Amino acid sequence: MSQITNPILPGFNPDPSIIRVGDDYYIATSTFEWFPGVQIHHSRDLIHWKLIGHPLSRKSQLDIKGNVDSGGVWAPCLSYDNGTYYLIFTDVKSHFGGFKDTHNYLVTATDIKGPWSEPIYLNSSGFDPSLFHDDDGQKWFVNMVWDHRKGKNRFGGILLQEYSEAEKKLVGPIKNIFKGSELGLTEAPHIYKINGWYYLMTAEGGTRVNHAVTMARSRSIEGPYEVDPENPMLTSANKAHLTLQKAGHGSLVETQNGEWYLAHLCSRFLYPSERSILGRETAIQKCEWSEEGWLRVVGGKHGDAQVKVQAPNLPEHPFVKESPLDDFENKELNIHFNSLRVPIEDSWASLTERPGFLRLYGRESLNSLHRQSLIARRQQAFNINVETVVEFEPDSFQQLAGLIYYYNTKNYYYLHVSHDEDLGKCIGILSNTKGIYDEPSEGRLSIDSWDRCYLKAEIREADLQFYYSSNGTDWIKLGPILDATTISDEHADQFVNGYILDQGFTGAFIGMCVQDLTGRNLHGDFDYFKYEEIE
Template identity: 60%
Template sequence: MNWITNPILRGFNPDPSIVRVGDDYYIATSTFEWFPGVQIHHSRDLMNWELIAHPLNRPSQLDMKGNPASGGVWAPCLSHDRGVFYLVYTDVKTSKTLAKDTHNFLVTAADIRGDWSEPVYLNSCGFDPSLFHDDDGRHWLLSMVTDHRKGRNPFGGIILQEYSVHGQCLTGPEYRIFQGTELGCTEGPHLYKRGAFYYLITAEGGTGLGHAVTLARSREITGPYEVDPANPILTSRNDPTLALQKAGHADLVQTQNGQWYMVHLCSRPIPSRGRYPLGRETAIQKVEWTEDHWLRLESGGNRPLVKVPAPGFPVCPAPAVPARDDFDGPRLSLHFQTLRIPLVEDSLSLTERPGFLRLKGRESLSSKHHQALVARRQQSFTYTAATCVEFEPENYKQMAGLVCLYDHENFYYLRISYDDQLESKCLGIWSCDNNVFSYPLDRDVLIKDWQRCYLRVRVDYDRLQFYYAQNDREWRAIGPALDAGRLSDDYCREGKFTGAFVGLCCQDLTGRRKHADFDFFEYVEEGRE
């Protein structure tokens, strides 16, 4: 028997939504303030997954300029009906406030790899929209609804309204179909029909250590919904020994041979630290229906497993992701993302100097508007990332280098800049800890006559060490070992929902767009977890 090893999507890949079309499986996950929006992975065996698309890839679909950290795209829902893929998503403009601004949209495509349509605006009632296609040809939109009124539950339950495909709008009455259970924080709804029942899955308990999956059912789509007496049907709450923590926010899929699986959010902590720099990941569990028509884990109980029986299909390995990118192609790898907006020729070029990624200095790492930054997810507790940069700053306001980043308030930055007193190019470290800046080096390292500078970082669970070299062999450590565990939603203030990234960036705070040329980017996992 083959076994699936969880998580199936490592690193920051939360809020999974799964759909099967024929023999192909697709999972969509949240991207928050990272652009392009939504990650879509593909598999044919539920074991091996390949990143194939970012459907929200132009500002007309998703303009997140100014969005808060951990705003942007929340909990997309991917579905398929009559030859068309549907993707609904929220663009969260404000969240850490009493009244939230959460705008819901729909895009469609005949081919999941795109192009996806221009968005249809749906509503702004809440977040986590989900589209259900009934067997009578009708379409229904669900979401949680927010409530800012004094004394009210801010998670006001699950609402349902019909969607008109031809009219491209919501139509008819809005139904409040579920108030949630005593776990609270009712969100992430998905609806299914099996036999005589409509089944409603929700995420409850908050997206942290109390997270859970709950189930309810009704003979009518508009309710009333009967709560599963065995809720929660999946959770890791109150069990710190489990490898997969924060289990919740689930979606179901039936295989072509009649088996059922549940994908869900999870997270893995640094041992003994309680920090989660890999963010919220995606796992899968095998489930089955009972004689009294409720859903249960095939393994029994409600705890997530690391090893899960595979469905028995032929194994289809995903293509290996190259460790090194020499920037020889016309476009960035799918594994790179930018912050909030796409980087066009005024900020990024792969053609002005072929074989190099040219970043043109923009705003600071603290900006929520225009950053010249390209990064990829940290997907292992232990990795090494490296680059080589050619950069000739003329001012201390011009910087470029290698960054390990959670968000605009939490990062470590190994940057080349200019010391105007010594009239020399220099290398130093910036640290930002919940928006408090520090400088781990007493003084910058002078690299006055270096045309090229190699930069490297090694992360080993909670230990982060930077290195530099004039060539790619004689590496020297720079600065002290830093705390990689700070790049975690459990450390960052106000509650955050993403994960650690590593990448390349360039700033020019004079506004002159001084550029830096990066020869390559390399990301190598050590695989000791």
């Protein structure tokens, strides 16, 4: 019997929304401040998955320049009805303190690979929106409502309103249909109609170690909803022995053969730090319906999230393994590359100005929420080797180019080429940890006679070691072993007296970047990028 190995989407692929269209399965996941917006993965067997696209690829669809760290696209919901794909998403402008600015939109397409439409604005009352297509043709929009008032339940329940496809807007009364269970922090609503019941699936407990999937049901879409008596139906809370922690935020799909599977968020810790450098990932569990009509995880005691899961009765459909090397010979960037907040455009990232190279024009600093020249990809395994080579001729200490290991504007390590008044062209390491700048090495070293500089990072779970080379063969260590776990959700979180100063929801990225703080836009040319996962 074939097995699924979790997580199915490793490395910063949270908040899964799964659907089946014919024999094809698709999962949409959150992308936050990274552009383009929303990842779509494809499978035909629930075992093997392939990234096939990003629906929000134009600034007119997603304008997140200036959005806060871990803002941007939260919890997309993918659905399909009568030949059309629907994608609902939240653009989060701010999320610290009492208030959250959360704007909800809808885009559509007749092909999963696009083109996707311009967005239709829906509302701003909360986040985690989804769209339910009822069997009578009505469409219903749900989202959690955020209550900023002191002394109130900030997660104020699940709002329901009808969506008019003809008018392209929400219409009719707004009703709060579910205030949540005793677990609290009720979010991520999805509605399913099965055997005459409306099932409301939510996430509760918060998206950290107490995360959970809750089920409730009603004969009417407006409620009242009764909560599963064995609630929650999936959680890792108080189960430190489980590999998959933070289990919650689920989405349900039925196979062609009547089998049921739950895609859900999870995370894997490094110990003893209990930090997750790969961020929140996507796993899947096989489920069945009890005699009383409640969803249960197959083989998981008390809703445990399992690493090995029985695969559905479908032919296996593996995909061709991707090459670890990108030599920048193609006309378009590798689908795994993302930029921060703004589209990748020839004005600052070009594959054509020098064929065979990625040319990045230096813009703002790594602290910027607006115009960074940074191209990176997710870290998707605990043990990786990454290398690149850059040609860069700085004449100022304000010009930098190199290899970046990045979480957000306050947490990163940067192996870079720059200029020093005494050393000329030089190489060094700089870092930011909870917003505190540092240079964690013996200082800059001169490479003044080098035309190009090869850069490498070796990550072995919690350990990060940088290297540099003049020829790509003879590697020299630079700096000490660094703590890779600072590039994690848990390290990014900062609370003082219960007040959120900073909070992270993403994961580790590694890639290339150039800064020119003089404003002269000096460019760096990268000849290749190699990302290799180590067994």
